Amino acid sequence: MAPELATAAHVRYFKHCLNLLPAEATSQDATRMTLAHLCLVGLAALGRLEDSLSEKERAGMIEWIYAQQIPAGRGAAYGGFRGGSLFGPHEACEYAPADSGNVAATYSALCALLLLGDDLARVDRAAAVAALRQLQQPSGTFAPHPGTTELDPRFIYCACAVSAILGDWSGVDRDAATRYILGCCSYDGGMTQAPFHESHGGHLYCCVASLSLMGRLDALPDRRRTLQWALFRHAAGSGYQGRANKTADVCYSFWVGAAIEILGGHALADTAGVADFGLQCEAAIGGMAKWPSYRPDPLHAALGIVGYSFCRPDALPRMSPELLLPDRVVRRMRALADDVTRR
Amino acid sequence: MRIEATDDLPPPPELPMSQQPEWSDVTPLPQDDGDSPICPIAYTDEYRERMDYLRAVMAKGEVSRRALALTARVIEANPGHYTVWVYRKRLVEDLAADIAAELDWVCDISEMYPKNYQLWHHRETLVTRLLPPAAALDLPEDRRIAHPTIRRELQFLGRAIGEDSKNFHAWSYRQWLVATYAIWDQELAFVDTMINEDVRNNSAWNQRYFVVLRGRDPASAALDDALVLREIDYAVENIKLAPNNESPWSYVVGMLLRHAPARLYTDLLPRITALAAAADYRAAMTTTPFYWSALVDIYEQHAAAAAAAAAAAQPERAAELLDQARAACDALSTEHDPVRGAYWAFRKTTLV
Numbered sequence: 134m135a136p137e138l139a140t141a142a143h144v145r146y147f148k149h150c151l152n153l154l155p156a157e158a159t160s161q162d163a164t165r166m167t168l169a170h171l172c173l174v175g176l177a178a179l180g181r182l183e184d185s186l187s188e189k190e191r192a193g194m195i196e197w198i199y200a201q202q203i204p205a206g207r208g209a210a211y212g213g214f215r216g217g218s219l220f221g222p223h224e225a226c227e228y229a230p231a232d233s234g235n236v237a238a239t240y241s242a243l244c245a246l247l248l249l250g251d252d253l254a255r256v257d258r259a260a261a262v263a264a265l266r267q268l269q270q271p272s273g274t275f276a277p278h279p280g281t282t283e284l285d286p287r288f289i290y291c292a293c294a295v296s297a298i299l300g301d302w303s304g305v306d307r308d309a310a311t312r313y314i315l316g317c318c319s320y321d322g323g324m325t326q327a328p329f330h331e332s333h334g335g336h337l338y339c340c341v342a343s344l345s346l347m348g349r350l351d352a353l354p355d356r357r358r359t360l361q362w363a364l365f366r367h368a369a370g371s372g373y374q375g376r377a378n379k380t381a382d383v384c385y386s387f388w389v390g391a392a393i394e395i396l397g398g399h400a401l402a403d404t405a406g407v408a409d410f411g412l413q414c415e416a417a418i419g420g421m422a423k424w425p426s427y428r429p430d431p432l433h434a435a436l437g438i439v440g441y442s443f444c445r446p447d448a449l450p451r452m453s454p455e456l457l458l459p460d461r462v463v464r465r466m467r468a469l470a471d472d473v474t475r476r
Numbered sequence: 477m478r479i480e481a482t483d484d485l486p487p488p489p490e491l492p493m494s495q496q497p498e499w500s501d502v503t504p505l506p507q508d509d510g511d512s513p514i515c516p517i518a519y520t521d522e523y524r525e526r527m528d529y530l531r532a533v534m535a536k537g538e539v540s541r542r543a544l545a546l547t548a549r550v551i552e553a554n555p556g557h558y559t560v561w562v563y564r565k566r567l568v569e570d571l572a573a574d575i576a577a578e579l580d581w582v583c584d585i586s587e588m589y590p591k592n593y594q595l596w597h598h599r600e601t602l603v604t605r606l607l608p609p610a611a612a613l614d615l616p617e618d619r620r621i622a623h624p625t626i627r628r629e630l631q632f633l634g635r636a637i638g639e640d641s642k643n644f645h646a647w648s649y650r651q652w653l654v655a656t657y658a659i660w661d662q663e664l665a666f667v668d669t670m671i672n673e674d675v676r677n678n679s680a681w682n683q684r685y686f687v688v689l690r691g692r693d694p695a696s697a698a699l700d701d702a703l704v705l706r707e708i709d710y711a712v713e714n715i716k717l718a719p720n721n722e723s724p725w726s727y728v729v730g731m732l733l734r735h736a737p738a739r740l741y742t743d744l745l746p747r748i749t750a751l752a753a754a755a756d757y758r759a760a761m762t763t764t765p766f767y768w769s770a771l772v773d774i775y776e777q778h779a780a781a782a783a784a785a786a787a788a789a790q791p792e793r794a795a796e797l798l799d800q801a802r803a804a805c806d807a808l809s810t811e812h813d814p815v816r817g818a819y820w821a822f823r824k825t826t827l828v
Contacts, residue, residue, distance in 0.1 A: 162519075220531070280561075283594065331678060
């Protein structure tokens with residue numbers, strides 16, 4: 134029988150991170166929403182979210198997430214959710230850019246709310262969608278928030294995920310986004326962040342998942358070659374690397390593994406080898422580290438476990454490769470979106 | 477009394493901001509994390525206080541030198557604070573701050589956070605301000621690379637890439653710099669040096685493609701024959717150094733598939749099969765999956781060309797080539813690339 138994940142230790146690890154992170158996490162103070170999403174999805178991928186958090190704890194978390202929603206009146210581009218409470222009380226911020234939504238935070242907030250069982254009734258849907266419309270660039274890519282030149286497929290992905298979750302695509306020009314993504318195809322069959330940048334497993338994921346969410350996977354010029362690039366990221370005896378000739382890193386069990394799932398390559402991958410690498414990256418205190426014997430962190434722990442779940446569908450809940458949510462939650466999400474459309 | 481050698485003494489501890497006269501008129505604005513925070517961070521007292529003051533000045537959009545200094549202190553602890561960057565950009569603009577000094581500061585913290593996205597974007601904005609591209613493009617390339625701003629950027633990138641030769645951000649920024657200021661000739665020399673240092677540096681191979689294309693749209697850019705042949709030579713010479721190295725293989729096969737597919741069969745194939753037959757290279761060449769994988773692509777491409785030749789379609793020749801491609805898939809799945817055995821079995825079925 135295949136060895137199993139140290140589930141109890143991972144549950145403790147994620148609960149611990151939800152309760153308190155050390156001072157070294159200060160550089161992630163603006164992305165606490167992402168950390169929350171990761172810890173919750175890590176628990177969900179283990180099938181342990183419901184029994185690990187009491188109803189009271191979940192209700193408290195839902196309140197914290199909604200408290201990060203930008204109130205109306207700050208301007209369409211600033212809408213959605215922000216990455217944490219460090220920006221200050223909304224009502225104190227007279228200077229709009231001080232208190233701004235961020236598409237990555239909006240994506241994580243919606244996922245976290247769904248994971249906690251919330252029905253998204255308090256989401257200002259119109260504002261979240263209007264923000265997307267403002268942040269899309271003439272090139273088709275997205276800025277994460279106003280006033281930055283940081284533009285790449287990570288934010289196309291977040292915009293597509295927000296649209297899919299809310300069941301409202303009016304904030305995304307899908308033709309333009311698809312054009313930008315196709316420009317990110319590289320000579321080696323991989324995909325990247327902008328034309329001519331190096332093929333990269335993380336950007337490959339964002340590009341492929343965005344196309345899939347938009348229903349545009351067929352626009353890929355050579356899907357088979359892209360799949361081959363992804364499969365070549367697996368070094369025998371190790372896990373997936375993010376780029377050619379780099380060391381394997383457990384987070385690519387998700388980025389590359391999910392892209393392979395989306396491209397229809399599940400049966401062609403050495404899932405047993407990838408699962409084994411995940412086990413090697415498990416930390417004694419729970420969680421996973423990027424490399425064996427390193428310190429765990431919430432990103433590598435959650436993505437490593439979700440990546441592992443693709444390899445062991447017999448043992449763990451089915452996860453959506455497009456949305457970093459369990460399939461079960463995606464079904465509920467679709468039903469909620471349909472309800473809104475009907476109303 | 478004159479105190480000697482003050483440089484050897486540690487700097488005096490900084491007073492808490494609440495005791496600094498400069499900040500006495502500001503009421504700090506504490507963070508409201510609610511009753512049930514998710515993933516709270518055990519802040520240091522120093523960070524918490526800086527943030528309390530930052531929130532206070534930023535909420536009002538205060539434009540002042542002290543605010544500019546404070547944003548630097550916050551970014552040093554938390555470079556992912558995305559709105560503080562927007563605020564700082566505005567402060568630099570409205571205070572007409574010294575752009576060169578701002579770039580010095582960015583250099584310092586880049587060493588602490590070489591993988592922070594915002595830093596590289598801020599850098600781009602500053603360099604564009606220091607040397608508007610339109611002004612630089614009037615000069616010849618040797619004068620452009622001698623310009624202090626560009627020289628400094630190239631030196632900085634040399635250090636960053638020296639520190640981590642595959643730093644994705646550094647290479648991406650380098651592409652921006654090279655394309656914006658059209659400094660292509662020096663870049664080919666740099667790429668050569670980097671590949672000579674580490675023939676497995678895929679970032680450097682990728683940069684080679686960028687330089688060979690000169691950043692033109694791959695869908696429409698034509699490469700002249702001499703250049704294509706030079707690149708085939710270059711890749712093959714590097715394959716000889718280390719046959720089991722993905723980078724030159726995917727470079728040459730990918731480049732030819734896009735820009736000169738006919739040369740896969742006429743020029744690349746004889747070179748690599750000759751190597752595979754040569755005593756010095758046979759063992760390494762015929763056991764690397766990249767050799768066999770290249771054969772699959774080459775035979776497939778040529779079969780399609782043979783089948784499609786309008787004047788004299790050669791269906792039998794095409795069938796023969798496809799047989800060779802399928803044989804290479806078998807060699808991969810059973811012998812040379814078992815980790816992708818299922819993939820090569822599938823790939824074989826696509827060769828029709």
